[in-house]
Amino acid sequence: xxxxxxxxxxxxxxxxxSQQIGNTIRVQGWLAQIRxxxxxxxxxxxxxxxxxxxxxxxxxxAPIERANAGPESVLEVVGQVQANARAPGGxxxxxxxxxxxxxxxxxxxxxxxxxxxxxxxxxLLDHAPTVLRDPxxxxxVQLGAAAMAGFRRGLVARGFTEIQTPKIIRAAxxxxxxxxxxxxxxxPATLAQSPQLYKQIMVGxxxxxxxxxxxxxxxxxxxxxxxxxxxxxxxxxxxIEGMHDVIAVLRETLVEIVDALAERSPLLELLGAELPVVxxxxxxxxxxxxxxxxxxxxxxRVVGEPDLAPAHEAWLxxxxxxxxxxxxxxxxxxxxxxxxxxxxxxxxxxxxTLSFDLLFRGTELVxxxxxxxxxxxxxxxxxxxxIPAEPMAGYLxxxxxxxxxxxxxxxxxxxxxxxxxxxxxxxxxxxxxxxRTRCFP
RNA sequence: GGGGUGGUAGUUAAGUCGGUUAUAACGCCGGCCUGUCACGUCGGAGGUCGCGGGUUCGAGUCCCGUCCGCCCCGCCA
Numbered sequence: 326x327x328x329x330x331x332x333x334x335x336x337x338x339x340x341x342x343s344q345q346i347g348n349t350i351r352v353q354g355w356l357a358q359i360r361x362x363x364x365x366x367x368x369x370x371x372x373x374x375x376x377x378x379x380x381x382x383x384x385x386x387a388p389i390e391r392a393n394a395g396p397e398s399v400l401e402v403v404g405q406v407q408a409n410a411r412a413p414g415g416x417x418x419x420x421x422x423x424x425x426x427x428x429x430x431x432x433x434x435x436x437x438x439x440x441x442x443x444x445x446x447x448x449l450l451d452h453a454p455t456v457l458r459d460p461x462x463x464x465x466v467q468l469g470a471a472a473m474a475g476f477r478r479g480l481v482a483r484g485f486t487e488i489q490t491p492k493i494i495r496a497a498x499x500x501x502x503x504x505x506x507x508x509x510x511x512x513p514a515t516l517a518q519s520p521q522l523y524k525q526i527m528v529g530x531x532x533x534x535x536x537x538x539x540x541x542x543x544x545x546x547x548x549x550x551x552x553x554x555x556x557x558x559x560x561x562x563x564x565i566e567g568m569h570d571v572i573a574v575l576r577e578t579l580v581e582i583v584d585a586l587a588e589r590s591p592l593l594e595l596l597g598a599e600l601p602v603v604x605x606x607x608x609x610x611x612x613x614x615x616x617x618x619x620x621x622x623x624x625x626r627v628v629g630e631p632d633l634a635p636a637h638e639a640w641l642x643x644x645x646x647x648x649x650x651x652x653x654x655x656x657x658x659x660x661x662x663x664x665x666x667x668x669x670x671x672x673x674x675x676x677x678t679l680s681f682d683l684l685f686r687g688t689e690l691v692x693x694x695x696x697x698x699x700x701x702x703x704x705x706x707x708x709x710x711x712i713p714a715e716p717m718a719g720y721l722x723x724x725x726x727x728x729x730x731x732x733x734x735x736x737x738x739x740x741x742x743x744x745x746x747x748x749x750x751x752x753x754x755x756x757x758x759x760x761r762t763r764c765f766p
Numbered sequence: 767g768g769g770g771u772g773g774u775a776g777u778u779a780a781g782u783c784g785g786u787u788a789u790a791a792c793g794c795c796g797g798c799c800u801g802u803c804a805c806g807u808c809g810g811a812g813g814u815c816g817c818g819g820g821u822u823c824g825a826g827u828c829c830c831g832u833c834c835g836c837c838c839c840g841c842c843a
Contacts, residue, residue, distance in 0.1 A: 436776075443779085546841060
């Protein structure tokens with residue numbers, strides 16, 4: 326191994342350095358910080374996997390001084406890995422030879438590090454391209470990746486096939502006018518609010534399917550739990566006996582997600598996250614019973630209302646914590662008036678449905694349920710909802726030619742992360758959030 | 767769409783009853799410091815107080831208008 330000459334040393338990633346004790350290695354990354362103590366200085370080098378302390382004397386820092394290289398400059402360092410109990414992680418790079426690959430000479434718009442915790446959300450989002458480099462911000466991204474990996478792993482193990490459905494579609498998938506319209510070669514089209522209709526069609530093909538992908542909502546809401554574009558973790562499965570088969574898969578999927586997150590415990594610790602325990606059976610509450618509980622506790626008149634208000638969901642979240650020791654609560658049997666046309670009514674009480682919401686720490690995280698699968702019933706439901714059949718011809722074709730009893734659910738990824746990590750705003754769980762007033766960076 | 771609230775240095779905030787040169791912390795720059803890991807310490811630079819108009823001897827502060835953001839509700843994951 327030679328530092329100079331025809332042989333180029335292999336680049337070592339920060340996460341591999343602990344296996345290189347005693348070796349002279351080459352590392353590359355960003356200058357996170359220099360702590361100067363006079364004759365000795367500690368250079369913190371960050372790469373895509375973590376960070377590494379480089380211990381340098383004044384002479385070794387000369388290239389940085391010459392280039393006037395400030396925070397976020399891109400560096401290459403060749404040095405020897407030395408075990409040292411005084412170094413973070415128990416090792417450091419000594420006798421370094423530092424080369425400045427890209428010198429950054431202006432201060433960051435939002436300094437990384439401890440100041441970040443106090444910055445306003447807007448400043449963080451405006452400067453996401455650099456702010457995301459902060460270890461706490463990128464940990465959120467990494468945990469999101471882990472959650473998606475757990476979701477996929479669990480479903481694949483249960484015989485589900487991952488699909489990708491179109492995001493440019495003819496008609497609104499959920500009904501309602503809150504869709505983004507776009508020009509499709511001169512014809513009107515919209516961005517998909519949900520893969521709902523397509524994943525149902527695919528139940529007729531593969532029985533069990535799932536999708537990880539973006540959905541688009543043009544609702545003019547402005548709250549800490551809404552985005553105009555978010556990632557939906559969608560599941561749909563055929564040949565169910567009833568809604569509880571769907572809830573069972575949801576529970577198992579949550580276990581898989583939590584397990585995958587648990588494998589990233591350093592990231593969880595960095596963010597102070599507490600993983601929820603998924604109970605052996607998710608606590609369930611009927612919609613009307615939930616309303617009665619809220620009414621009894623708060624004195625507000627809520628029985629008879631078609632939906633639960635966010636404040637009531639928060640109360641129910643605390644109720645689940647108190648009574649069941651659970652961060653999760655399944656609310657079943659929502660009124661049919663507030664559910665989309667494809668929702669299966671409850672045969673025992675037709676004003677209610679075989680559908681459910683999953684509350685996670687008091688926030689609506691999942692919606693799911695059993696769907697209508699008989700063609701005639703579906704057409705009747707569409708007629709009642711005032712949905713024209715013509716744009717839905719493809720959807721209806723699947724049902725005309727035999728669909729089994731089926732159901733599914735969708736998890737909002739950013740909401741999961743926001744509640745998991747106690748983020749004040751769902752926007753903080755997104756790389757580049759889109760909302761009513763933000764379409765940049 | 768309705769309601770509430772805010773805009774002061776790169777970032778976060780203070781600024782009293784309208785009164786002299788608009789403060790502080792972090793960040794940035796410079797000095798000192800050989801085991802830091804929120805390093806410490808001394809000094810320095812950095813401002814169209816969102817914008818426009820008005821009241822006043824005098825406006826960050828009061829009034830009117832305007833722009834932009836944030837939070838809540840409706841709706842939703």
